[in-house]
Amino acid sequence: MPNILDIRRRIRSVINTRQITKAMKVVSAAKLRRAQDRTLAARPYAQMLTNVLKSLVARTEIYDPETGEPKHPLLAERPEKTALLIVVTGDKGLAGAFSANITKAASRFLESKAGKNIDIEAIGRKGRDFLRRRYPAAPVQTRSLAEAEESPETEPERRERAGAIQITGEHIGILGKLEFSQARNLADSVIERYEREEIDSVYVVFNEFKSVIAQRLVVEQILPIKEIGEQTIRLTEELPEEERKRAKEAAISAGVGMRESRSDDSEAFGTAQVDYIYEQPPAELFRALLPKYVAIQIFRALLESIAAEHAARMTAMDSATNNATDMIDSLTLAMNRARQAKITKEIIEIVSGAAAM
Numbered sequence: 001m002p003n004i005l006d007i008r009r010r011i012r013s014v015i016n017t018r019q020i021t022k023a024m025k026v027v028s029a030a031k032l033r034r035a036q037d038r039t040l041a042a043r044p045y046a047q048m049l050t051n052v053l054k055s056l057v058a059r060t061e062i063y064d065p066e067t068g069e070p071k072h073p074l075l076a077e078r079p080e081k082t083a084l085l086i087v088v089t090g091d092k093g094l095a096g097a098f099s100a101n102i103t104k105a106a107s108r109f110l111e112s113k114a115g116k117n118i119d120i121e122a123i124g125r126k127g128r129d130f131l132r133r134r135y136p137a138a139p140v141q142t143r144s145l146a147e148a149e150e151s152p153e154t155e156p157e158r159r160e161r162a163g164a165i166q167i168t169g170e171h172i173g174i175l176g177k178l179e180f181s182q183a184r185n186l187a188d189s190v191i192e193r194y195e196r197e198e199i200d201s202v203y204v205v206f207n208e209f210k211s212v213i214a215q216r217l218v219v220e221q222i223l224p225i226k227e228i229g230e231q232t233i234r235l236t237e238e239l240p241e242e243e244r245k246r247a248k249e250a251a252i253s254a255g256v257g258m259r260e261s262r263s264d265d266s267e268a269f270g271t272a273q274v275d276y277i278y279e280q281p282p283a284e285l286f287r288a289l290l291p292k293y294v295a296i297q298i299f300r301a302l303l304e305s306i307a308a309e310h311a312a313r314m315t316a317m318d319s320a321t322n323n324a325t326d327m328i329d330s331l332t333l334a335m336n337r338a339r340q341a342k343i344t345k346e347i348i349e350i351v352s353g354a355a356a357m
Contacts, residue, residue: 018324025317089127099126187295250318
């Protein structure tokens, strides 16, 4: 029979743990609401940029009529010898299998690209640590944009790869306070490498967030651009039904809305049969806006990953709180049984002593 004092100490410990997990659940629910609002606030700009590009495509030639080659390098398709994979995970734990599921999806994608060279940009500490244990870092980082501007005539030094799969960049701590400038800098670096033909395609693996119970792991192709405004999904994986049920229960208890966040469906600007007057030539505008479109795609992936991480942490902390409550009930029952057995034993000793006298 366990000691009553030990059981009481364990109950107090579990109660303290439940208070922590409950507080973390409330914090994650508040952060999730802000992340949802921020994602929704960024969608009108992204939608309008897409509409403008669609309008420009309809009013200018993006392919050379003689050779059929695209006039913008981001539209150029070539044999895929080297691909870049951007892996977006979280910086912190206590979010269930959020980061583990993303790294598993990244591993499956890498297996599907066997025999090809893959460069990896790791965003988030969890993914960085996972990838570091399996793949080497690149011997030399690609030149920054500032260095390229200072000496544009100098070509970056090319060295042998560390392996078929190598880590070329790590971005830790940017998801806590994400700014568009950070996504733009990453997009500029990716575009620069793509235009120099160091890489032939760019993919991003992240957790696409629609609502608390509507999420999916996706591997989306960013470059080359196939069609403006359309996602090019290579791999996808929906949340299991059991996880969706737990997420629904956590959202109800935390007071978080579960309706799917809808984007701005207004495409009148891009589809209206109107001859718009642009201040610059349409071809020049298209060439200037296409890199911003790539930056918006990366920024959207980061925003949705942040919201999905907070939803996963809220669900995990809700499950931990419920498990702590069940454990407290079980320990309380065991303590009561032990106390009752102790009382019964004492009564038997008293009655036996009295009978012996």
